[in-house]
Amino acid sequence: MNYTLHQLQIFLKVAEVKSITKASEELNLTQPAVSIQIKNLQNQFDIPLTEVIGKQLYVTDFGLEIVEIAKNILNEVQKINYLTMSFKGILSGKLNLSVVSTGKYVIPYFLSDFLKINPGIDLNMDVTNKLKVIKSLEKNEVDFALVSVLPKKITLNSEILLDNKLYLIGNKEVIIPNKPYGKSIFNTIPLIYREEGSATRLIMEQFFERNEIKAPMKMQLTSNEAVKQAVIAGLGYSIMPLIGSNNELKNKELQIIPVFGFPITSDWRLVWLKNKSLSPVAQAYLDYIKKEKEVIVQNHFSWIYTL
Template sequence: MKYTLHQLQVFSKVVQAQSITKAAEELFLTQPGVSIQLKNFQDQFDIPLTEVIGRQLYVTDFGKEIAELAQQILNQVEEIDYRTSAFKGRLYGRLKMAVVSTGKYVMPYFLSAFINENPSIELTMDVTNRAAVIKALENNEADFGLVSVLPDKLKIEEELLLENKLFLVGDAESKLEVPAKNIQLLEQLPMIYREEGSATRMVMEKFLEKKKIHLKKRLELTSNEAVKQAVIAGLGYSVMPLIGIRNEVQDGDLKIIPVADFPIRSRWRLIWLKNKKLPPVASAYLEHVRQHKAAIIEKHFSWIETV
């Protein structure tokens, strides 16, 4: 057999993406190019690696075993590249992150110095929902995830980063007044929710369940930005993380409504699989975070404590 590293990379990505089209996009290749490489790789085996049912591509049990071995080979090649660069005094490799959507206001500040100091590192950061972050960790597609709500079943390690505050917010024209900051008033408000599985929604619902409060859901939207714009437009109220609305509050587009027991508090956490052997780049990054997070928080996020 004479399969190439390129074929191993293509096959591994197809297995991860469960799609030739998505694999081509992530590899910056054409779909026909990926299909040809996949066929050339398959031709070297008597047993099918994949099968197509309808329009859906499925990986066979044999294919999954080959994909696991292929990834081990690719990891070893990356280790060779790393050691070569390390011998030259440089840190080399790929750092893979999966970040919940609101985390895009947090994660860049914990990455910028590390990436700038190590120009040979390639960063991939998928900004998505919480469920996809957990799945990326489970499938070993990401070294780290950034979440504010820990997964229930996945065994993980964590590094606490900073506090996450959630407030009740309305549009600039809102005349809402909460007598004695009465939290029960929330039951009368038209509320805009994030989608099921969103960390913001999970924190909010856990808080409301504890307080025995039942809200009226007017809208359900799939991103923090969409919720923000809906509130600004006057479509209703929402519970939103402060980290994502700072500018809108300062500019007067959004108004924080004072309510008893608010803000709701959680913590931003960097998480990774328990017992996972982190690649050298990921280990170096974790050490960087531990050494510098206090300074990063002081420089970029000290304003959170003043609200």
């Protein structure tokens, strides 16, 4: 057997995306280079690792077994690298984060300088929906999660990073009144909702419930980006986090519709399991956040507090 770590890395990516073309794009390699490495790896075995049915690539049962072994091999190699850096006094290891979708506008600013200071740390960050974020916390798969609504059934520690302000948003053609609308406006406008389980939708529905507002749903969309495009196109209005709409507001594609009782507010929080033993990398990140968060907010998010 003469397979290499490089071949195993490429095979893992091909198995993940189920495509030579996509794997080459994500690995920044040419398609022929990926194909050659997969062929060289396959030549080590008498049993197929992959098969093509129609135009779709599939990993065989044998290939899936090799995938798991390859993961273990590469993880052990990574541990050697971390150990080497540790003996040199360099903080090293993995930092695992799970972030709700709108949090992608927040978390990079709370990571950038930390990762520059600590080049030995590898970041593994999953940007996904709220339900998957909660599952990753429940299964103890991540060091931290970023949420705007605390889950009720998990005991967590948390560190507040930033205010989360939500406004009623319309497109550039909406005529803004001289004084804010009353809450009865929600009975008369076509309102675009996020999908069930979304933190944005939960905050919105809690506001409606507290104020005994009936707000008919015009349509339901599964991401903030989709909602923004629908509002820009004039399909309706939506209650949206300011953090994800700043560029469109600056470009005057969207505008805030003034309503009494707005903005609705919550907090962007870094959360972790109550009794979790933090790794040295995770503890270092938490210490960094506690020390630097006010400076980060001032440098990158002060505009939130001027509206």
